[in-house]
Amino acid sequence: MTQGTAKGKKLSANETAVLIDKVSFYYGKKKALSDICMELPKNKVTAFIGPSGCGKSTLLRCLNRMNDLVEDARLEGRISIGDQDIYEPSKDISDLRKRVGMVFQKFNPFPKSIYENVAYGPRIHGLKDKRKLDEIVELSLKRVALWEEVKDRVHESALQLSGGQQQRLCIGRAIAVEPDILLMDEPCSALDPIATARIEELIVELKERYTIIIVTHNMQQAARIADFTGFLFMGELVEFDDTELIFRKPKEQKTEDYITGRFG
Amino acid sequence: MARHALHLEREIARLRDLVLSLGTRVEESVQDAVKSLVERNTELAKKVVESDREIDLMEVEVEEECLKILALYQPVANDLRLIVSILKMNQDLERVGDLAGNVSERAVYLASKEKIPLPLEINSMADLVKEMLRESLDAFVNADANLARKVCASDDAVDDFNREMYRQMEMAMRDNPDRISVFIHILSASRYLERIADHATNIAEDVIYFTEGEIIRHRGDL
Numbered sequence: 001m002t003q004g005t006a007k008g009k010k011l012s013a014n015e016t017a018v019l020i021d022k023v024s025f026y027y028g029k030k031k032a033l034s035d036i037c038m039e040l041p042k043n044k045v046t047a048f049i050g051p052s053g054c055g056k057s058t059l060l061r062c063l064n065r066m067n068d069l070v071e072d073a074r075l076e077g078r079i080s081i082g083d084q085d086i087y088e089p090s091k092d093i094s095d096l097r098k099r100v101g102m103v104f105q106k107f108n109p110f111p112k113s114i115y116e117n118v119a120y121g122p123r124i125h126g127l128k129d130k131r132k133l134d135e136i137v138e139l140s141l142k143r144v145a146l147w148e149e150v151k152d153r154v155h156e157s158a159l160q161l162s163g164g165q166q167q168r169l170c171i172g173r174a175i176a177v178e179p180d181i182l183l184m185d186e187p188c189s190a191l192d193p194i195a196t197a198r199i200e201e202l203i204v205e206l207k208e209r210y211t212i213i214i215v216t217h218n219m220q221q222a223a224r225i226a227d228f229t230g231f232l233f234m235g236e237l238v239e240f241d242d243t244e245l246i247f248r249k250p251k252e253q254k255t256e257d258y259i260t261g262r263f264g
Numbered sequence: 265m266a267r268h269a270l271h272l273e274r275e276i277a278r279l280r281d282l283v284l285s286l287g288t289r290v291e292e293s294v295q296d297a298v299k300s301l302v303e304r305n306t307e308l309a310k311k312v313v314e315s316d317r318e319i320d321l322m323e324v325e326v327e328e329e330c331l332k333i334l335a336l337y338q339p340v341a342n343d344l345r346l347i348v349s350i351l352k353m354n355q356d357l358e359r360v361g362d363l364a365g366n367v368s369e370r371a372v373y374l375a376s377k378e379k380i381p382l383p384l385e386i387n388s389m390a391d392l393v394k395e396m397l398r399e400s401l402d403a404f405v406n407a408d409a410n411l412a413r414k415v416c417a418s419d420d421a422v423d424d425f426n427r428e429m430y431r432q433m434e435m436a437m438r439d440n441p442d443r444i445s446v447f448i449h450i451l452s453a454s455r456y457l458e459r460i461a462d463h464a465t466n467i468a469e470d471v472i473y474f475t476e477g478e479i480i481r482h483r484g485d486l
Contacts, residue, residue: 220338247340249477256341261269 005037010039013083017042017181017211018063023077027059027070027236032058034235036077040228045203045212047226048217051258054232056215060183063099063213065093075183081181098125101174101210107166109158109173112148114141117169119157121177136176143209144172144202164195168202175210184208184214188245200225219259223247231255272337276346279329283350283357286322289400290357293319294397294460298390299452302382303327304375309368310386326354327366335479342474349474353404356463356470360397363456363463370453377446383432387424388452392418393457396464403468409475415468416480422461 018040025033040046048056061067062079065086079086086096098121109117118137127133137154141147146168150161158169164170167187174182184203188196203212204223216222222229223243230240231254239246239255250256257263293312300309315394330351333339341345396415403412437444472480 059308218338223340248344250341259340261272 011041015041017044017081018213019078019080020059020062021078021080023059023062023075023079025055025062025067026074026226028072032235033062035123036237038211038237038240040211042184043207043209044227045207045214045225046228046230047222048195048213048215048230049217049258050232050238051263052217055235056232057185058064059232060185060215061181063181064102065241066102069092085105093260098177099179100181100183101177101179102183102185103167103170103174103187105189107163107170107190109161109169111157111159112167113155114161115154116159117173118176122169125177140172140176141169143175143206144168145198146172146190162195164191164198165190167195167199171199172208173204175206179210180210181213184212185219186215189217196221219247232260233258269400271342272333272339273334275329275337276343277387279326279347279350280334281396282322282326282329283354284401284405286319286326286354286357287404289315289322290361290364291394291397291401293361294367294394297364297367297371298457300393301371301374302387302390304371304379306372306375309371309375312368313365313372316361316365319358323354323358323361324338327351330354333444345474349404349470352470353467356466360460360463363460366456367453370449370456373449374446374453380443380446382450383429385428385432386450386457389422389429389454389457390423392425393461393464396422396461398469400464403471406473407475409472410472412468412475416465416472419461419465422458426454426458 016039018038020036020038021039023033023036024031036059042202048059050056058067062075063081063086067073067075075087081096081099084091106235112119115137118140119133122133122136127136138147138151141150141154146165149165158166161169167190171182171187187203190201191199200221203214206212207227214222214226226243228240229240229243229246231246231250231252233254239250239252241251246255247259250259293315296308296312299305300312330347337343356360359372396418400415402408403415429451433447434453437447440447469479469481472478
């Protein structure tokens with residue numbers, strides 16, 4: 001088993017965005033994740049790959065406590081962001097979700113205007129200054145390369161945008177609160193190849209500012225955009241390494257079998 | 265097994281068959297080229313030169329298949345290393361075919377001149393070169409990195425033979441200056457055999473790459 005740090009060397013504290021330490025996760029009695037140890041590096045794209053049911057989405061959702069909503073779910077071990085244990089009972093979840101944004105498979109803009117979608121996050125975190133909100137909306141939409149396409153109609157409904165634009169808007173909405181980390185759960189699986197290519201480009205650009213952790217079924221996508229890739233199988237982290245090594249010469253036979261399509 | 269992999273496996277199996285047919289064809293050419301040289305068989309030598317066209321066409325076909333697989337299946341890990349190795353082996357095999365043709369051209373020339381005994385070393389050298397080529401292809405078929413290493417190690421012995429040929433031909437030229445062009449042709453044949461051994465070594469290095477994932481070229485240590 002090749003767990004732990006990518007590149008085989010320990011990252012220093014300020015190179016680590018997320019530290020996953022001996023994490024096991026249960027849905028009732030069913031163990032969905034088993035003893036996962038990983039150091040996810042800052043300002044890099046890390047992909048989780050693996051067959052359906054391997055635990056990759058569960059792991060992603062552990063990182064902003066989305067699984068808290070699942071009844072009977074339980075986590076063992078420790079997940080730290082910065083020097084904070086995110087499962088500490090005193091931890092403010094809304095603060096955690098501000099630092100760790102999430103983008104889903106099915107783009108889900110609010111049935112509001114483009115502007116309101118982006119302004120929503122900063123507003124609920126207490127920002128009321130209209131001029132500041134305008135700035136944040138423009139900047140966020142620029143960062144997701146949507147501004148030029150929508151600047152004349154930001155007050156129109158977000159639902160009239162194309163699928164690819166809606167997904168970029170959702171990413172824009174996530175970054176409007178200036179998170180440190182962006183979690184993406186199959187962000188391109190409902191998009192055509194052109195919209196997918198734009199999101200992929202965007203992800204690579206966004207890693208300058210954010211740490212990105214993405215779950216994907218599309219292995220070529222992981223190969224194209226991720227700096228590091230973790231392969232999960234039946235709740236275990238089989239291998240975690242530089243993406244280039246995973247796809248050129250994986251260390252584990254299971255990884256090799258999966259990425260070459262020999263099982264799954 | 266995922267459906268994608270079934271298609272890919274079929275394509276890879278077909279590609280392996282193609283490259284092995286090419287390998288067998290090239291081995292035959294080398295065999296015949298050496299035979300035509302040693303036995304002064306002009307007919308056989310001409311046959312080798314003419315058959316090079318067939319090898320060239322096979323090389324193009326193998327390359328097209330590799331490109332098709334890369335474009336359609338985006339292979340990774342051992343599949344990727346295999347395809348890349350085949351692409352490179354393919355070029356080496358084609359060059360070996362050319363060199364067999366070159367040896368045969370020397371054979372045609374030498375058969376047209378008064379017979380002089382070839383140095384004994386050229387037989388041993390040719391045997392070793394043929395063995396290296398055969399073993400490099402066997403190593404490929406069986407994904408046998410150890411056999412591939414043996415091939416790489418044999419290259420030095422071939423180089424020694426070639427140097428010995430050079431020494432002997434230099435002496436022969438001094439002793440018989442009127443037959444210099446015959447000796448030059450013998451020396452060329454030796455040089456071509458030595459280059460065939462270099463290509464067999466390249467093939468063996470590619471086998472090591474695809475089996476172990478390490479590029480060992482230019483490292484000296486095996």
